[in-house]
Amino acid sequence: MTSKITEVLALTEVERGGPDSITLRAHIDETFTIGPKVHGGSLQMVVAKAARTALTALTPAPGPDGDTKDGDTKAADAAAAMIPVAIASDYLTAPDAADVDLAISVRKRGRTVTVLQVDAVQQGRTVVSSSVTMARPDSGTPHHSGPNVLDGTPAEPPSTGISLDGSPIAEINHLGAAVDLVLDAETFPMVRGETGEPLVRGWIRPKGLDPDEYFAVLVCDISPPVVFNLAMFGWAPTVQLTTYVRRHPAPGWLRFAATSTEVGPGMFEEDHLVVDSTGTVVAQSRQLALIPAGR
Structure with a gap:
């Protein structure tokens, strides 16, 4: 039995529009709804995964041994280390639990930051439009961590939850x-x-x-x-x-x-x-x- 999270993040390619654009398709079922409409965070999760999938698909791969382009190798290495670090989404209308097409275009390519546009489309209408910024995630010890509203909250839920x-x-x-x-x-x-x-x-x-x-x-x-x-x-x-x-x-x-x-x-x-x-x-x-x- 597969996880529902794994299922909703399973994307299929619909078409390519050239070196900088691609359309992927996801199926969002009723599990990911609040009332009759798709949960906004669940759709944004799909958008983030679609951006990562598109970046992989649209990044030129290094050539075979003996014919490797140094620029392609560096670009591929940089892209492989990136995750969606910022997702800004405008909710134009409430999506339905159904297939959703993710029309994705690269707005900027870089070795430090890459930006993609991801439009979630149902029945020919854009329902959510997002800008996704890709970069390397943080790792290691922070330089500073201030107090926050989760201080003192136990790592696991108590029986009273x-x-x-x-x-x-x-x-x-x-x-x-x-x-x-x-x-x-x-x-x-x-x-x-x-x-x-x-x-x-x-x-x-x-x-x-x-x-x-x-x-x-x-x-x-x-x-x-x-x-x-x-x-x-x-x-x-x-x-x-x-x-x-x-x-x-x-x-x-x-x-x-x-x-x-x-x-x-x-x-x-x-x-x-x-x-x-x-x-x-x-x-x-x-x-x-x-x-x-x-x-």
Whole structure:
């Protein structure tokens, strides 16, 4: 039995448009939906993987022995070390659980940074348009690590956590077949009929796999909207989501925290911080979203 994460990241080539463009196809099933529509972080994860796949496909390969071009070799080596480190996505309309074509073009090639445009298309219409920046991930000890909202959070979920599996949340969030997700009960007061600060913490890991840089992208949009803690319930449509992947995560549970500084009358920002089992920051995001309708 294959992992749902592996399945959704399985891409097929549809066509080439020359040396700098390619179209890939993914199938996103109902597992990756919130309500009837595709979860924004899941689609951004697919976009990130599509960018990596396209960069490999569109990078000239070194020639055979005796006919190797030095420039091609260096370009191929540089590209092979790159991962998506920044994904900036504009959500033009809510995608459906179905096939999605990823129309990808290279906007800049470089040995340090490469930038690609990735448009997710359904039924001839662009639903999400993204710019993806590729570069080498960080590794080793950071020069500085400041205090953050996950300080003191245990590396694994406690028995008091709220698991997605078997909970009423699973009626709306259908990712349970793909992930183990546990919310911190202390930062999710709505389950007690209470309100609180716009802060949600939790733990997550993919079912049957170790987390990787693509999964970290999904995690950067995994929290229920933090405005739920302010008794603002309903669909909070994403306007724009930018995710930064800092490094490859260590095996084990990832911890996340979602926060908001300003909840306006019409929009709010939601920031995700993701650390791995060692407590090292692996990803961050900022999302601009609309206040649920009717609030």
